[in-house]
Amino acid sequence: MDEIKVLSFAKINLSIDVGAARGDGYHPVDMVMQQLSFHDDVDLKYIRNNDGTRGNIDVQVKTNRYYLPTDNRNLAFKAARLMADRYGKQVDSGTVRIDIKKRIPVAAGLAGGSGNGAAVIHGLNVLWDLGLDLTKVCLLCAELGSDVPFSALGQAKANYIFPKPMRKDPMAASCARATGRGTELEPVEGIRKPVVIAKPSISVSTKEVYQGIDSCEIVSRPDNDKLVEDLAAHSDGAYDNFINVLEAYTLDHYPAVAKLKQVMSETGAEKVLMSGSGPTVFAVYNHMKAAMSACDKLRDKGYEAYWTKTIK
Incomplete structure (x- = not known):
């Protein structure tokens, strides 16, 4: 497979509690996050160079929102570069093309950008046949930001194009309690409303x-x-x-x-x-x-x- 469309879902917070700032400036949180069906589309293509080399990977991002950055300020771009740096030597050289159809409002507390980053991690895991389980996907996502691992859980649950072991992973969930920096996740029962x-x-x-x-x-x-x-x-x-x-x-x-x-x-x-x-x-x-x-x-x-x- 050289192309995949990942649905990148919005989230809402059913609750948020916040502790005092720690020495590193971060506030510990205890919150419950819920996935919505409202989503962006993240289309990924991997175009191989077919020159016999490995590890030389370019990243290109485009989006239907003219005001969104398409360079390292974009979490989808950062996610692709992270995957290329971590696993690029295992795949043929080529270009990752990411086309994001945005519906989720930007900078709105809905994890739109975080979801796009998680979608790229998931998508390249499939396209490059890396076989990473959901725990490893979430660890990569945690390097991108606090909301990204939860986005990965929800995408694993509801993207039916993903391999069955990913969709059936015990951590795949559309609702979770998050603690610490928001990256320590426990799947919980959500609401259907x-x-x-x-x-x-x-x-x-x-x-x-x-x-x-x-x-x-x-x-x-x-x-x-x-x-x-x-x-x-x-x-x-x-x-x-x-x-x-x-x-x-x-x-x-x-x-x-x-x-x-x-x-x-x-x-x-x-x-x-x-x-x-x-x-x-x-x-x-x-x-x-x-x-x-x-x-x-x-x-x-x-x-x-x-x-x-x-x-x-």
Whole structure:
């Protein structure tokens, strides 16, 4: 196989708790992440030089979003270079061509870029017939960023073009609890619900939010042990622990996000919460018709909004 299309799924955070910054500047997290069916398409081709050499690998990236970088600032590019540096000597020299059809909003707390990076790791594992298991794939993904390993778990679960051992790996999951730097993952039961994701026309700096959260008063924190139990029991009580402590900073410093959350709270949703550090807010519904109606209303108000569903 010299070509593969990998579905690169968005994620939302059902909960986020954050500890005090460590000596290395990172904040330990304890959170539950859930994959959505909303996705980018990452098409990979490997064009061999057929010159009898190995290890000389070029990387080319293109995307339908003119403003996205296609060099080392792009996680998909970084992922390809990581794979080439690590495993290039095992394959014929050639060119990795990556074509990303973006749907997921950029810099929105939905792990769009992280998912693209994971998709490239997965895709080259297949194209180069490396036979890496999901644990090794996740270790590579962890070198790219904190959300990338979770993206790899969800892609392994829902990309049916992948080899069966990858799809059936015990770690393949569309919902997981993440601790430490967000790369220590435990698959958990997720939800199966219609969801609307929406964002105002602003960006929020993740670095700024994490630096600012230390000075915020956190009124309520999620009980993630209880959340995992309620998810496993399919209990609506799980919504009680859909809590994102990063809202304490973002909603205060970015009124547009707070306003969006209030608007979405008036659409009949079961739960409304900010994803990641923002600015995206998501709403969970019991029926897709309600989600689609809410999405239309948000678009009428000028928000970038999409209706989708979770994956189990």
